[in-house]
Amino acid sequence: NAGVTQTPKFQVLKTGQSMTLQCAQDMNHNSMYWYRQDPGMGLRLIYYSASEGTTDKGEVPNGYNVSRLNKREFSLRLESAAPSQTSVYFCASSEDRGRDGYTFGSGTRLTVV
Amino acid sequence: EDKVVQSPLSLVVHEGDTVTLNCSYEVTNFRSLLWYKQEKKAPTFLFMLTSSGIEKKSGRLSSILDKKELFSILNITATQTGDSAIYLCAFRTQGGSEKLVFGKGTKLTVNP
Numbered sequence: 001n002a003g004v005t006q007t008p009k010f011q012v013l014k015t016g017q018s019m020t021l022q023c024a025q026d027m028n029h030n031s032m033y034w035y036r037q038d039p040g041m042g043l044r045l046i047y048y049s050a051s052e053g054t055t056d057k058g059e060v061p062n063g064y065n066v067s068r069l070n071k072r073e074f075s076l077r078l079e080s081a082a083p084s085q086t087s088v089y090f091c092a093s094s095e096d097r098g099r100d101g102y103t104f105g106s107g108t109r110l111t112v113v
Numbered sequence: 114e115d116k117v118v119q120s121p122l123s124l125v126v127h128e129g130d131t132v133t134l135n136c137s138y139e140v141t142n143f144r145s146l147l148w149y150k151q152e153k154k155a156p157t158f159l160f161m162l163t164s165s166g167i168e169k170k171s172g173r174l175s176s177i178l179d180k181k182e183l184f185s186i187l188n189i190t191a192t193q194t195g196d197s198a199i200y201l202c203a204f205r206t207q208g209g210s211e212k213l214v215f216g217k218g219t220k221l222t223v224n225p
Contacts, residue, residue, distance in 0.1 A: 042117075092213075
């Protein structure tokens with residue numbers, strides 16, 4: 001099925017460990033996004049990429065890095081995980097100036113202990 | 114600073130009730146306002162509103178935007194238990210790199 005695929009779905013890390021969340025979309029969208037969602041906080045933008053080769057910081061970028069590997073893939077890396085990064089992470093993609101809303105992946109539930 | 118404020122933060126109703134969810138915003142480069150429904154996983158798109166006064170409808174759900182007063186409402190009539198979810202409002206910026214800025218959401222619980 002067409003859409004946004006995130007891996008892994010669940011992950012537990014120890015404080016200080018690193019990991020990369022993967023995201024791929026097959027809709028030929030130019031723009032891709034990483035959000036985190038915490039209880040009572042809605043979705044907050046971490047980083048986004050308007051096109052292959054470009055990335056920009058969002059509202060809460062500290063502690064994260066991203067890579068727009070190609071048009072399909074946009075990864076999020078935690079270099080040294082902290083308990084404050086325990087959250088649900090969503091990747092999304094959109095057409096530029098599209099008529100519809102963003103398409104979201106199913107999310108990654110990350111726990112840092 | 115751009116922001117989106119949703120109210121109420123939570124709401125409990127009985128099946129058959131009608132509910133109105135509110136979303137107000139302050140943005141510098143407004144392009145459109147979007148509503149999403151989130152159950153257990155990813156948000157799913159409901160509506161996108163760009164023009165004032167034009168109601169969008171989908172079954173029992175409808176939404177309208179007031180660009181002068183900077184708010185939007187989402188109405189759900191004859192609620193069902195399947196409407197229980199978090200409803201998210203977001204605005205889409207324009208100019209340069211577009212992105213969505215979300216409110217904190219309204220958690221709706223519909224009891225049988």
